[in-house]
Amino acid sequence: MDITLVPESPFRFRLDRCDPMRVPGVVFATRDLLPEAVGDKALEQVANVATLPGIVRASFAMPDVHWGYGFPIGGVAATDIDAGGVVSPGGVGFDISCGVRLLAADIDREPLAPRMRRLMDILGDTIPRGTGRGGLWKISGRAQMEKLLVAGAGYAVECDHGVPRDLDRCEDRGALAEADPSQVGQRAVDRGLQQVGSLGSGNHFLEVQVVDQVYDAGVAAAFGLHPGQVCVMIHCGSRGLGHQVCTDHVRVMDQSLRSFGIHIPDRQLACAPVVSTPGRAYLGAMAAAANYGRANRQLLTQAVRHAFTTAAGVGVDLVYDVSHNTAKIETHDVDGVSRRLCVHRKGATLALPPGHPDLPADLADHGHPVLVPGTMGTASYVMVGTVGNDAFSSAAHGAGRVWSRHQALRHVRGEALRGELESRGIAVRPSSWRGLAEEAPEAYKDVDAVARATEGAGLARLVVRLVPLGVVKG
DNA sequence: ATGTCC
Numbered sequence: 001m002d003i004t005l006v007p008e009s010p011f012r013f014r015l016d017r018c019d020p021m022r023v024p025g026v027v028f029a030t031r032d033l034l035p036e037a038v039g040d041k042a043l044e045q046v047a048n049v050a051t052l053p054g055i056v057r058a059s060f061a062m063p064d065v066h067w068g069y070g071f072p073i074g075g076v077a078a079t080d081i082d083a084g085g086v087v088s089p090g091g092v093g094f095d096i097s098c099g100v101r102l103l104a105a106d107i108d109r110e111p112l113a114p115r116m117r118r119l120m121d122i123l124g125d126t127i128p129r130g131t132g133r134g135g136l137w138k139i140s141g142r143a144q145m146e147k148l149l150v151a152g153a154g155y156a157v158e159c160d161h162g163v164p165r166d167l168d169r170c171e172d173r174g175a176l177a178e179a180d181p182s183q184v185g186q187r188a189v190d191r192g193l194q195q196v197g198s199l200g201s202g203n204h205f206l207e208v209q210v211v212d213q214v215y216d217a218g219v220a221a222a223f224g225l226h227p228g229q230v231c232v233m234i235h236c237g238s239r240g241l242g243h244q245v246c247t248d249h250v251r252v253m254d255q256s257l258r259s260f261g262i263h264i265p266d267r268q269l270a271c272a273p274v275v276s277t278p279g280r281a282y283l284g285a286m287a288a289a290a291n292y293g294r295a296n297r298q299l300l301t302q303a304v305r306h307a308f309t310t311a312a313g314v315g316v317d318l319v320y321d322v323s324h325n326t327a328k329i330e331t332h333d334v335d336g337v338s339r340r341l342c343v344h345r346k347g348a349t350l351a352l353p354p355g356h357p358d359l360p361a362d363l364a365d366h367g368h369p370v371l372v373p374g375t376m377g378t379a380s381y382v383m384v385g386t387v388g389n390d391a392f393s394s395a396a397h398g399a400g401r402v403w404s405r406h407q408a409l410r411h412v413r414g415e416a417l418r419g420e421l422e423s424r425g426i427a428v429r430p431s432s433w434r435g436l437a438e439e440a441p442e443a444y445k446d447v448d449a450v451a452r453a454t455e456g457a458g459l460a461r462l463v464v465r466l467v468p469l470g471v472v473k474g
Numbered sequence: 475a476t477g478t479c480c
Contacts, residue, residue: 069475093475094475095475095476096475098475131476131477131478132476132477133477191476191477200475200476201475201476201478202475202476203475204475237475239475239476240476240477242475242476243476244476246476247476325475405478
């Protein structure tokens with residue numbers, strides 16, 4: 001396919017349709033943030049996604065787009081369920097329901113300062129992290145796991161790992177309703193039994209932050225945020241369970257492609273009609289894994305509460321919990337007609353506009369919170385959904401990589417990076433030197449530019465900017 | 475992302 005980008009605005013580029021694309025591609029970015037500027041194959045993936053059966057409107061890319069498995073990370077694609085539309089595990093990613101949770105502590109930076117060292121030590125000692133290893137909550141077996149897979153964060157709260165108000169501030173109230181635990185294989189369940197309440201590795205982290213700037217005081221107040229306030233951002237997913245679900249169902253779909261007469265330019269786009277046995281099976285398993293991811297973040301929240309109580313004697317409230325790796329059944333207007341769509345968001349956050357019926361009542365006037373984590377040395381953003389978002393109400397999910405992990409290791413030493421961050425007043429509790437180096441701030445796009453482009457493209461609006469005080473690294 | 479290869 002010939003890939004030529006046509007600028008439509010300073011924040012929007014079109015990738016014209018050519019065979020076998022069914023729809024055009026749309027990349028929301030500035031020139032500096034374009035994948036070609038950062039030298040990877042993400043644009044080709046945007047075009048590949050546009051060939052999927054049933055895709056409507058366009059194959060979208062967010063400002064943090066970069067190369068991923070099949071679909072680009074930062075990719076959004078919706079298929080029409082009643083017109084043979086497909087679901088693709090590659091459009092969700094291996095880390096199903098990977099997401100971000102923001103907590104607001106009942107203390108400001110200044111009074112916390114003398115307790116900060118102790119707080120970081122407790123977090124460093126109590127937050128399980130790294131590949132494999134254990135979690136905070138041991139699940140007894142398949143029967144208990146199925147309850148967790150059905151009710152997600154709600155099951156954790158039911159078992160006293162949280163308070164009911166937490167669920168008011170979770171996307172989907174903490175659980176996707178379509179979960180079908182019978183489609184989650186025993187191997188996936190076994191991998192998940194010991195990992196509820198653990199960060200994992202890679203780009204996952206738990207960060208203590210402070211509100212550095214407020215762009216919209218009204219929305220910030222509705223979210224429970226003010227200047228100088230201490231927050232905690234948690235980024236993690238569904239660990240080995242989600243990974244195994246993806247692996248299992250990609251295999252099934254790869255084998256069933258021929259029987260559905262589906263032709264795709266890349267096997268990593270393996271897919272099946274939503275209305276088919278493998279399609280339904282994957283969506284049921286995916287929802288279950290998504291609920292595992294939400295329960296995982298709920299358990300980590302409890303560890304944060306324990307640390308703040310012990311170190312500073314203060315409480316912690318949930319601001320919001322969003323997933324950025326999902327496929328969800330949603331109703332959208334397409335060319336003036338209301339359609340049932342399967343919306344894939346891979347490294348993209350739901351960004352509902354003000355007034356949307358799916359919003360919690362106390363946020364209904366403002367819009368859906370959009371959490372955009374940066375890196376351990378840079379800012380993170382809270383944004384809010386806007387009216388007129390073409391990409392099925394989706395926004396950026398983070399900074400987006402520019403260096404591969406291998407490249408990062410050639411440029412950065414973990415020990416030196418820790419020294420640098422500590423000298424800038426950012427406490428670091430790593431899991432491994434290698435993992436720390438791979439996640440160096442230089443390996444990512446400029447998150448300030450990503451957040452500005454997200455606003456410029458009309459995907460979401462800036463609410464507050466957070467800067468790091470300490471990082472517990474997966 | 476991931477018991478970084480069953």
